[in-house]
Amino acid sequence: MKTMSNKRVFVTGGSQGIGRGIVEAFVAAGAKVAFCDACEPDSSFPLSENCLFFKADVTDVTALTEIVEQLFADWEDIDILINNVGIGGFSPLTEMTVKQFDRIIATNLRPAFITSRLWALHRSKMEVLPSYGRIINMSSTRYLMSEPGSEGYAxxxxxxxxxxxxxxxxxxxxxxxxxxxxxxWIQTKEYDSLTEADHEQHPSGRVGKPDDIARACLFLCDQDNNFINGQNLVIDGGMTKKMIYV
Known part of the structure; x- marks a missing residue:
């Protein structure tokens, strides 16, 4: 994988799980990374001048906007935007309120629009337009398959x-x-606690890890991969291709 040296990256929801894996992968590849999250990263997180943290609730439009505009002021532009932040919020349909549903949409979907729009507005004002830019939005296989109580997330x-x-x-x-x-299925903690059955049900023979997603992000952000555009990359060990009857 080519280096991400000199690339300026902003990740939402980067303190833990898949987001943390993405942040660490880009830092390791030489990028300058900023990330936001409602939760503080733990003491083991490698914060540095090339890895900046902003505490923010992304449902707060003003707070998210201020972070992005601060990065534009400090960095002049960004090169890569990864809209990763997300919550589950699973609840029986008869118990879920409209307020809870709106909270999921405001956390998982709306920030991707806000950050992308801000970047478009910023670049529309630039006299010399950069030739490189990447956005990666984090979806889920639940966009096409569900279980009861997942309406907001789906x-x-x-x-x-x-x-x-x-x-x-x-x-x-x-x-x-x-x-x-x-x-x-991406297991973000206690991977060793998974059972043999957990792994074997996947055609790839194992449950996924955050690194599986981080490597895909690096691939999509490669300078030469600009012909991949508008696509949804499913990374699930083959599970959505597996026919299951009970």
Whole structure:
């Protein structure tokens, strides 16, 4: 994988799980990374001058906007935007309130629109337009498959897939490609506690890890991979291709 040296990266929801894996992968590849999260990163997180943290609730439009605009002021532009932040919010349909549903949409879907729009506005004012730009939005295999009580999450992740191909067209004039990733089962902690059955049900023979998603992000952000645009990359060990009857 080519280096990400001198690339300026902003990741939402980067303190833990898949987001943390993405942040660490880009830092290791030489990028300058900023990330936001409602939760503080733990003491083991490698914060440095090349890895900046902003505490923010992404449902707060003003707070998210201020972070992005601060990065534009400090960095002049960004090169890579990864809209990763997300919450589950699973609840029986008869118990879920409209307020809870709106909270999921405001966390998982709306920030991707806000950050992408801000970047478009910023580049529209630049006298010399950069030739490189990447957006990766985090969806889920639940955009196409569900279980009871997942209405809010499924709606938000389906929205991410649709928003992605719309943004790919709108942002092409600014030399920004837009793709999304739909992870399947990605175990973010206590991987050793998984059972043999957990792994064996996957055609790939194992449950996924955050690094699986981080490597895909690095691939999509490669300088030469600008012909991949508007796509949804499913990374699930083959599970969505597996026919299951009970």
């Amino acid at each position: 709606a938000s992740k389906g929205g991410i897939v649709s928003l992605t191909h719309a943004l790919a067209l709108s942002l092409s004039e600014f030399h920004i490609t837009v793709n999304c990733i739909s992870p399947g």
